[in-house]
Amino acid sequence: MAGIIIIGTGHAAVQCAASLRDNGSSSTITLLGGETDLPYHRPPLSKKYAVTGVPEEFSLLRAADFFEKNNIKLRLGKSVEAININQRCVVMGDSEKLSFDQLVIATGSQPRVLSIPGIEHAFSLYSLDDARTLCTRLGCTKTVAVIGGGFIGLEIAAAVAAAGQKVTVVEAAPQILGRSLTPSLAARVRKAHETGGLKFISNTAVDAIRTDGVSTRDGFIEADLVICGAGSVARSELAEKAGLTTGNGIHVNRVLETSVPGIYAIGDVACFETSTGEHRRYESVQNANDQARALARTLCGERTSYDALPWFWSDQGSIKLQMAGDSCGASKVVAVDGEKAPQTAAFCFNAQDHLCAVETINWPAYHALSRKALSGGRVITRAHLESADYVLKTALKS
Amino acid sequence: MPQICFKQNDGSSVTVEANAGQTLMHEAMRHGIVGIIGECGGSCMCATCHIHLKDPGKFGLGGISEMEETMLELEGEDITADSRLACQIEITPQLDGLIVTVASTDD
Numbered sequence: 178m179a180g181i182i183i184i185g186t187g188h189a190a191v192q193c194a195a196s197l198r199d200n201g202s203s204s205t206i207t208l209l210g211g212e213t214d215l216p217y218h219r220p221p222l223s224k225k226y227a228v229t230g231v232p233e234e235f236s237l238l239r240a241a242d243f244f245e246k247n248n249i250k251l252r253l254g255k256s257v258e259a260i261n262i263n264q265r266c267v268v269m270g271d272s273e274k275l276s277f278d279q280l281v282i283a284t285g286s287q288p289r290v291l292s293i294p295g296i297e298h299a300f301s302l303y304s305l306d307d308a309r310t311l312c313t314r315l316g317c318t319k320t321v322a323v324i325g326g327g328f329i330g331l332e333i334a335a336a337v338a339a340a341g342q343k344v345t346v347v348e349a350a351p352q353i354l355g356r357s358l359t360p361s362l363a364a365r366v367r368k369a370h371e372t373g374g375l376k377f378i379s380n381t382a383v384d385a386i387r388t389d390g391v392s393t394r395d396g397f398i399e400a401d402l403v404i405c406g407a408g409s410v411a412r413s414e415l416a417e418k419a420g421l422t423t424g425n426g427i428h429v430n431r432v433l434e435t436s437v438p439g440i441y442a443i444g445d446v447a448c449f450e451t452s453t454g455e456h457r458r459y460e461s462v463q464n465a466n467d468q469a470r471a472l473a474r475t476l477c478g479e480r481t482s483y484d485a486l487p488w489f490w491s492d493q494g495s496i497k498l499q500m501a502g503d504s505c506g507a508s509k510v511v512a513v514d515g516e517k518a519p520q521t522a523a524f525c526f527n528a529q530d531h532l533c534a535v536e537t538i539n540w541p542a543y544h545a546l547s548r549k550a551l552s553g554g555r556v557i558t559r560a561h562l563e564s565a566d567y568v569l570k571t572a573l574k575s
Numbered sequence: 576m577p578q579i580c581f582k583q584n585d586g587s588s589v590t591v592e593a594n595a596g597q598t599l600m601h602e603a604m605r606h607g608i609v610g611i612i613g614e615c616g617g618s619c620m621c622a623t624c625h626i627h628l629k630d631p632g633k634f635g636l637g638g639i640s641e642m643e644e645t646m647l648e649l650e651g652e653d654i655t656a657d658s659r660l661a662c663q664i665e666i667t668p669q670l671d672g673l674i675v676t677v678a679s680t681d682d
């Protein structure tokens with residue numbers, strides 16, 4: 178038996194291997210990844226390590242001896258060059274061929290590279306090694322420009338500003354967090370960051386990047402260092418070259434299988450079919466872990482559709498953003514302010530006036546309750562929430 | 576370094592030398608304590624580092640935060656009055672001798 182090959186060593190890949198063993202799989206399991214560090218938690222890179230440095234004992238996904246103990250072959254520093262569907266094997270950088278019975282592609286996503294002149298002068302953050310380099314560079318800078326006002330851009334910007342540097346965030350769209358957050362909440366986040374010392378220039382595209390700053394149509398912004406945080410793209414090249422169906426990630430069905438039987442994709446790279454027949458690709462820890470667990474069950478003989486509630490978080494200095502559900506396609510939003518600004522909860526409703534997502538700023542209790550409210554097939558209407566004055570605890574009891 | 580004893584679900588115990596300043600979750604994971612997953616990396620977004628603590632007051636540990644309590648209520652199984660999330664507990668020299676029982680889970 179050739180066993181199961183998992184391409185990737187991130188959250189989805191490691192959880193899949195662990196869940197396969199938890200479910201009693203006795204297959205040979207091999208993890209292949211280009212990085213040389215033991216599998217680690219990625220969220221601290223932008224939220225912390227890029228500024229504080231990477232500690233010697235960085236957060237591992239599993240203890241160092243986990244893989245050996247569980248008979249999981251972990252091959253680090255091994256890049257896959259190609260997937261050969263007909264021969265059911267992967268080809269490594271040194272031309273070594275490894276056969277598989279089932280293949281799991283968990284290659285994740287990587288920072289989008291903007292096509293701007295001088296982009297080679299900008300830093301982006303993908304790996305632990307990038308965080309090490311960035312931290313070293315930040316040691317000799319005073320002013321920083323961040324291109325992109327999305328989650329990663331703002332996490333880095335907030336962390337760098339907290340360390341006492343002057344930070345300007347340049348966003349091409351009219352507002353920050355445009356693709357990920359309800360406008361009223363995004364405005365509150367921006368205001369809180371401005372109070373904290375961040376400077377924003379929105380509705381402005383960067384025309385060129387130089388070693389001393391970025392130029393826009395409205396003028397030149399001086400910066401000792403330019404960091405690019407303009408979203409991520411799925412790392413789906415291997416799948417594309419092999420002829421799998423792709424397009425904003427690798428297309429998979431409800432059991433996370435690609436267009437080729439026996440080949441699966443999970444995590445950031447997977448564009449999966451939801452229970453309502455739409456295709457979604459999420460970049461989150463929750464999505465990676467939950468898809469990994471669902472797939473492990475399928476590979477162990479219990480065919481399992483992926484149908485977990487999406488949730489996400491972003492720590493930006495003193496701002497904690499937490500999201501439950503999918504606000505994409507929400508037709509009405511009701512924002513409720515908490516006691517201390519910027520504390521807010523935004524309730525998102527679909528066309529049927531059913532609650533479909535809740536986004537919160539600095540309100541963890543509401544986030545936890547909203548995850549409860551949105552799971553288990555429960556339907557909560559706008560009328561019901563209104564009658565409870567948007568107090569979730571009350572709404573959930575009645 | 577404080578010594579902390581973890582009681583795992585299979586009945587076995589592991590005593591580790593823990594680094595002050597780290598969280599209980601981080602140290603448990605580093606030593607491969609079974610049942611401590613730490614899926615969200617310590618952001619209090621999941622409850623996969625659920626533990627039970629006896630006499631937390633004796634070791635100078637403060638009370639549970641609202642954030643931690645609601646996350647436990649949401650995701651935790653085997654919840655009791657002494658339930659905590661290991662990611663929310665920072666290790667201090669005072670914790671020497673602490674006994675931690677890993678909460679039982681289905682998966």
